[in-house]
């Protein structure tokens with residue numbers, strides 16, 4: 001029987017999940033080759049370590065979303081379990097505003113006033129009426145009930161709130177998850193980022209020992225030739241109709257032929273590849289433009305001598321009213337019994353883009369300055385800081401303004417390139433759950449086409 005050749009471009013979560021899913025559903029012989037531009041697999045799931053104290057922290061993806069308590073299924077949670085990884089639940093419900101921790105409705109009322117608090121409760125009710133937990137989970141369906149036919153932006157909804165205090169509270173609460181400004185995203189995506197804070201919609205967890213164990217375990221199980229430090233520069237079609245992938249490795253160019261190619265890259269990397277042939281080039285230009293809604297992150301992570309915040313802040317994370325609203329993670333809470341003390345600031349949106357221009361030292365100083373007054377003594381316990389810039393690395397309007405059919409999202413040029421597929425979180429919801437759905441969809445499609453064409 002013919003052995004099919006599958007090429008996967010990108011060794012991030014999307015590429016590895018595609019290879020792993022294909023391994024589970026393919027029924028005919030095939031080989032896989034993964035091209036990864038960098039020196040490591042895992043992409044934006046990156047668990048780093050401070051040189052002092054051997055303390056781990058997440059430099060990229062911070063948390064995983066579990067829908068299974070709500071809808072009884074969750075492909076990512078099932079994958080994590082299948083890979084034998086242990087998890088640590090994460091929780092956080094407080095917003096720190098004007099140096100005060102607002103943990104419940106009473107705190108919020110005291111702080112923003114009864115009128116603004118009432119408006120917040122009304123906003124909460126209407127968000128929940130509009131999108132149920134099941135609708136949230138199924139929102140990637142282009143015919144989903146939560147689609148907004150007016151395509152209004154989220155800022156127009158916030159502007160309808162009668163009290164500025166309510167608006168300010170909501171913005172601080174969701175800015176870091178959104179990674180963009182309300183005027184750059186849809187009402188539905190804004191509401192999703194508001195509702196995700198409610199445990200009746202999803203629960204958060206991280207992987208004990210570091211989120212990077214997820215791609216590492218996938219890589220260990222995937223049977224594939226892994227071409228590391230091979231940046232793909234072009235994809236096209238050879239004279240015999242096969243797909244040709246051109247890559248460079250330390251200045252040397254190579255060309256490999258495949259029956260199927262999966263481009264598993266985030267939208268911002270797509271233009272780094274030349275798509276050969278008029279029809280393919282035009283289709284990819286249009287595909288890229290549809291999803292071109294860049295959003296930004298910046299991580300500032302600081303190792304301290306002690307966990308000086310624990311008495312006041314016992315959760316895994318809080319939202320802080322600095323840098324347009326950022327998330328402050330207790331990185332050391334990810335490992336039960338950890339002896340190190342690490343706080344991580346996840347800055348999103350325009351603040352992240354602008355602040356990325358600053359030096360590491362300036363950013364560390366800005367983070368220390370942002371500590372609320374009741375924690376300001378903590379700066380004297382500073383040991384070391386690390387910066388990770390993620391400008392343009394995520395999506396402000398995943399799925400684009402108007403959602404497309406799943407087939408069109410994953411195969412932008414079906415006429416001359418029916419075996420060229422695309423996988424990415426930007427096609428769904430800009431999360432690891434989304435990129436897994438995308439990878440699973442393409443893997444099943446490729447497996448079916450291999451079987452059909454083999455006549456098996």
Ligand SMILES: Cc1cc2nc3c(=O)[nH]c(=O)nc-3n(C[C@H](O)[C@H](O)[C@H](O)COP(=O)(O)OP(=O)(O)OC[C@H]3O[C@@H](n4cnc5c(N)ncnc54)[C@H](O)[C@@H]3O)c2cc1C
Nearest residue numbers: 010012013014037043044060061062063232297425431432
């Ligand atoms: C700061 C930050 C926080 C996040 N937090 C969360 C979170 O809490 N929860 C969540 O679910 N998601 C989160 N995300 C999103 C999550 O990281 C992505 O959904 C996920 O990494 C997407 O995987 P990917 O494989 O599509 O892309 P990537 O992770 O970007 O991987 C792409 C890979 O392709 C390689 N590559 C690029 N160009 C080429 C080329 N030309 N040839 C070959 N290889 C190439 C890159 O080196 C990289 O390894 C976060 C992202 C960021 C930046």
